[in-house]
Amino acid sequence: MDNSVKYTIGAPGIKWSTTEKAEWLAQTTIKRSYLEQVVSKIHSLSEKFDVEQYGALSYASEKYPLFAIKTHNWDKTKPTVLVTGGIHGYETSGVHGALAFLALKAEQYSADFNILVVPCVSPWGYETINRWNPNAVDPNRSFYANSPAEESAALMKLVQAQNTHFLAHLDLHETTDSDESEFRPALAARDGKEYIADIVPDGFYGVGDTENPQDDFQKAIIDSVRHVTHIAPADSDGNIIGEPITQEGVINYPLKALGLCASVTDAEYTSTTEVYPDSPRVTDNECNLAQVAAIVGALEYLKLHR
8 A cells, every 4th residue: 555645544554443533523623604604595595485494414403404495386297306515515516506596597497397406415514614424424425225324314305205206416516626635535544445646627527327328418518517617628548537538528427336416316317517616717606607507508408308
């Protein structure tokens, strides 16, 4: 093993025990307010949409209520679309992009679609600007039966409760410089593996499903987003984050096999968006609007092809 890169917690090559996980948790701190920055915006949308609390995190139920927002006039004859954000709490535009979509665009698509938006699946992660939950579990690798992440389990229960077929699911994410400076090294240390550095892609990209890639759908998203922010180029090997591109700005993952959020509905059309907020070429607002553009590109495609 190459010991040139060592995480601050644990010993190289040894999986974390409860001791290391407790040490990791002890060094996390609250950096921003979910109630002030997210829940307040959700409540402000209550006149335009149906707002539902679908649970609360046991870590502090009064601080971390979980909310879903639905378009009015839910109709089982219309196709249903799910939008999720904040699976990884540190990916800020996933949360605020979902809220911006509700504020700016969702109503104009409500005649064609039932739209369910869950803007912040992981509010503890949002407050601590973290990828994991307090148990050092990644919610976005935990969408399967008997999930070890209560964030994931609550969302799966919400989806099942809708008792409807979902046509599409847009899962809003970011790839940040901290992926390489903190989160991937932490993952390697937790699992007792070697950390192998990768390149953070400069720009937006999308992730389709290896088993059901829907290339034209992914292209529609990319073409919509390019009006707001730049699209990530492939590296010298033709890859983005180690995966071969299938077209400009698109890679595929096996969603079910990895327990990813984008697999939660079994929808025909899925895409995981990845905004790059650390680029000097974008602002925070542009990152949020890139997420909105991704959703709009998807919905416009579905209007024509469903």
